[in-house]
Amino acid sequence: MAIIELPDIEDHESFRNELASISRDGRRKWVYARKSSGKLTKYRTYVSNVLLLFLFLAPYIKINGHQFMLFNIIERKFVIFGIPFWTQDFYLALLFMLFLLVTLVVFTSIFGRIWCGWLCPQTIFLEMIFRKIEFAIEGNPKQQIALDNGTWTKEKIVKKTLKHTVFFAISFIIANTFLSYIIGSDQLWQIILDPPQKHIVGLVSITLFSMVFYAVFARFREQACVIVCPYGRYQSALVDADTIAVTYDFKRGEPRRKFTKEDKEAQTRGENISGRGDCIDCHQCVTVCPTGIDIRNGIQLECVNCTACIDACDEVMTKVKKPTGLIRYASHSSITDGKKVHLSTRSKAYGIVWFVLAAVLVTLFINREMLHVLVLRQKGTTFNAVTHNSYANFFQIQLINKYNESKKLNFEIVSPKNGTLKPLSDIKSINGQQEKEGRMMVIFPQSSLSTTGSTEVVFAVYENGKFAHNVKTTFISPHK
Ligand code: SF4
Numbered sequence: 001m002a003i004i005e006l007p008d009i010e011d012h013e014s015f016r017n018e019l020a021s022i023s024r025d026g027r028r029k030w031v032y033a034r035k036s037s038g039k040l041t042k043y044r045t046y047v048s049n050v051l052l053l054f055l056f057l058a059p060y061i062k063i064n065g066h067q068f069m070l071f072n073i074i075e076r077k078f079v080i081f082g083i084p085f086w087t088q089d090f091y092l093a094l095l096f097m098l099f100l101l102v103t104l105v106v107f108t109s110i111f112g113r114i115w116c117g118w119l120c121p122q123t124i125f126l127e128m129i130f131r132k133i134e135f136a137i138e139g140n141p142k143q144q145i146a147l148d149n150g151t152w153t154k155e156k157i158v159k160k161t162l163k164h165t166v167f168f169a170i171s172f173i174i175a176n177t178f179l180s181y182i183i184g185s186d187q188l189w190q191i192i193l194d195p196p197q198k199h200i201v202g203l204v205s206i207t208l209f210s211m212v213f214y215a216v217f218a219r220f221r222e223q224a225c226v227i228v229c230p231y232g233r234y235q236s237a238l239v240d241a242d243t244i245a246v247t248y249d250f251k252r253g254e255p256r257r258k259f260t261k262e263d264k265e266a267q268t269r270g271e272n273i274s275g276r277g278d279c280i281d282c283h284q285c286v287t288v289c290p291t292g293i294d295i296r297n298g299i300q301l302e303c304v305n306c307t308a309c310i311d312a313c314d315e316v317m318t319k320v321k322k323p324t325g326l327i328r329y330a331s332h333s334s335i336t337d338g339k340k341v342h343l344s345t346r347s348k349a350y351g352i353v354w355f356v357l358a359a360v361l362v363t364l365f366i367n368r369e370m371l372h373v374l375v376l377r378q379k380g381t382t383f384n385a386v387t388h389n390s391y392a393n394f395f396q397i398q399l400i401n402k403y404n405e406s407k408k409l410n411f412e413i414v415s416p417k418n419g420t421l422k423p424l425s426d427i428k429s430i431n432g433q434q435e436k437e438g439r440m441m442v443i444f445p446q447s448s449l450s451t452t453g454s455t456e457v458v459f460a461v462y463e464n465g466k467f468a469h470n471v472k473t474t475f476i477s478p479h480k
């Protein structure tokens with residue numbers, strides 16, 4: 001594995017032809033990123049801590065007996081912010097996913113990859129947990145390079161064993177956490193506490209998940225963002241010159257030149273140093289970058305907007321007594337034209353779509369059917385003659401109560417007239433968050449029925465004595 005080489009100043013166009021962490025012959029260049037520190041790193045750490053706390057605690061928070069967040073695809077149970085969603089609400093889930101996608105599009109077109117730097121679990125786990133552990137065990141990048149290139153001494157064996165054991169243990173915790181979002185935390189603890197032979201599939205899943213997470217964070221790392229993540233790929237279609245992203249102010253920074261003793265002396269004398277920009281070509285912004293790129297080359301596919309280069313450059317600027325912000329959140333047009341940051345027409349159009357979708361989603365959610373009643377004629381049946389001029393049909397009723405409280409139910413025939421409804425099982429009540437099936441028999445005299453043999457029947461559903469809604473079905477009788 002090759003060590004990443006710092007780009008040559010003469011060769012700073014090479015980034016257009018190759019990825020910073022993959023050599024031309026396809027071999028991986030390992031990124032030994034320097035530890036980042038500074039104002040934005042501090043804020044990112046706060047945000048990450050809150051998100052990590054949420055991620056690890058949410059499966060154990062229960063609201064009205066429901067896990068706060070649950071995405072049980074296997075049993076088709078979904079709970080979002082403590083609100084259960086049933087299969088019948090799937091259109092809402094699809095719309096919600098579309099809404100999230102549009103949110104990402106809107107935010108990317110306005111703020112670039114703000115998701116990647118501040119919110120993405122991959123960046124948070126890698127930068128806030130795994131890399132910090134690596135620094136603690138193996139030291140700074142220089143020490144890491146020495147350790148990796150050195151022979152297998154006792155120290156190297158101990159450090160590598162310790163690091164990978166801790167990495168696997170954390171991957172195991174992450175895998176369990178993700179699984180608790182899918183199968184539920186109660187079910188997960190059942191698997192953990194029961195004898196292993198009772199949950200072979202569950203244990204195999206946990207082990208596989210853990211191995212995948214371990215492989216991603218111990219080896220694959222930034223390659224997930226650069227090669228695998230589709231979001232990184234389509235960002236180039238979403239950003240434009242008005243997108244606010246981590247940007248190098250080339251107008252101020254160029255021409256870059258090392259900060260010499262003479263520069264320092266001239267600065268002390270208060271003289272203006274002509275013919276040079278503010279960038280002192282120290283490469284601190286490159287050495288701190290977790291994807292190994294040089295942000296001075298402009299916005300690039302590999303940049304995850306982690307802000308580490310902003311902090312690194314601000315520290316340098318402070319040391320050389322120049323204003324901070326040579327690398328900052330800015331749009332390309334604000335740097336080239338000195339214009340204030342503004343929204344492009346495209347971003348505004350995305351914003352309108354986002355608002356419309358949000359309004360539709362909220363309206364549909366508020367008006368979603370909380371008591372679902374479906375009446376279907378019993379499979380394999382047609383009609384039964386009760387007397388020589390009246391007929392009976394048997395119906396199956398599917399009931400879903402999406403309220404948390406139980407409900408008393410009542411059914412009445414609205415049309416046609418003169419029908420009789422006889423429940424054949426308990427359809428008079430249903431518990432909160434329950435799904436149940438029932439049966440009923442309906443009898444009509446021939447005089448109320450269509451001569452075609454098929455009559456539309458309308459039932460009124462009453463919920464705790466109050467009319468809820470009508471349900472339609474078809475009644476079968478002989479052709480007359
Ligand atoms: S260029 Fe800067 S913001 Fe982008 S990934 Fe590298 S350090 Fe992070």
Ligand code: SF4
Pocket residue numbers: 248253278279280281282283284285286296312313314316326327
């Ligand atoms: S850290 Fe700042 S001064 Fe140093 S190379 Fe990067 S942009 Fe230039």
